[in-house]
Amino acid sequence: MRVVLLFVLYCFSFVVSADRLSDSNQLFDYAETAFPQFFSPAGGSTYEIDDYLVRHYPDTDNYVGIKADEVFVYGDIFNGLLKVGNIADFIELEPDYDEILAELYASGTSDVQVRGVGTVLIILADDLQGSRHQRFIIELASGQTLLIAHNIDLAPKINVLSLGDAIEFFGEYEWNEQGWVIHWTHYDPAGKHEDGWVLHDT
Incomplete structure (x- = not known):
């Protein structure tokens, strides 16, 4: 051998x-x-x-x-x-984030802190009603899509965002009838919610 x-x-x-x-x-x-x-x-x-x-x-x-x-x-x-x-x-394995997100979507579960990686598929207009949010849709490696609603009153806006850019995120998953949304991708000034983040082209 x-x-x-x-x-x-x-x-x-x-x-x-x-x-x-x-x-x-x-x-x-x-x-x-x-x-x-x-x-x-x-x-x-x-x-x-x-x-x-x-x-x-x-x-x-x-x-x-x-x-x-x-x-x-x-x-x-x-x-x-x-x-x-x-x-x-022997070692702690990295979770399969796409699999976790797919399970949350299939079960209709919300209010779960999640992490993931995807590429920008669609760039939407900023939501300026109430707290301002930068909005864009990413595609995961699994092929599933996810709306990122990034609060730009509490975190910097991604100023140069293009289709195909890499995005890594940590935020709260929220299920809805259209699919799924990630928000709380920022720190909580009140200190009551786990801080989140968005990394661009990592």
Whole structure:
């Protein structure tokens, strides 16, 4: 198996999903910090082999690999291939924000503090009735759309906003018949509500 792993590691690399790669690299970084006697030198490249994401450590000739959510190590000291647990046993995984938002929409749930990332799909006129709000619709990676109602009396307006711009947000989700709205993307001067934010082109 080692010969095959070495050949594939040094000859091929593949594009994998950003979330899966991020989780894997976070796990590999943890392994290097927690167990340098097994996994050095740190900071090597991550490769895909079949259904595994793998990092090789030439100083110790050991490997760490992830298949789905399972974590494996490989090397003479481990008597070959050894499953050591799941990713969540070692690191805290980033939530799937799109999945959380989809569940809130499907259930008609409101008043939940959420986070997400999308791209600007439609720019609407500012709402100047009462508290002023900058309004725009973003599209999530899942394809679902979301209206951002950003209070510009309590937070700076995004002055240069264009279609296709990246938006990251943290605010309160509100369900309505047209879909979903995010507001409270600002600090609360009364200190009674969790502060929110909008990041543009992050």
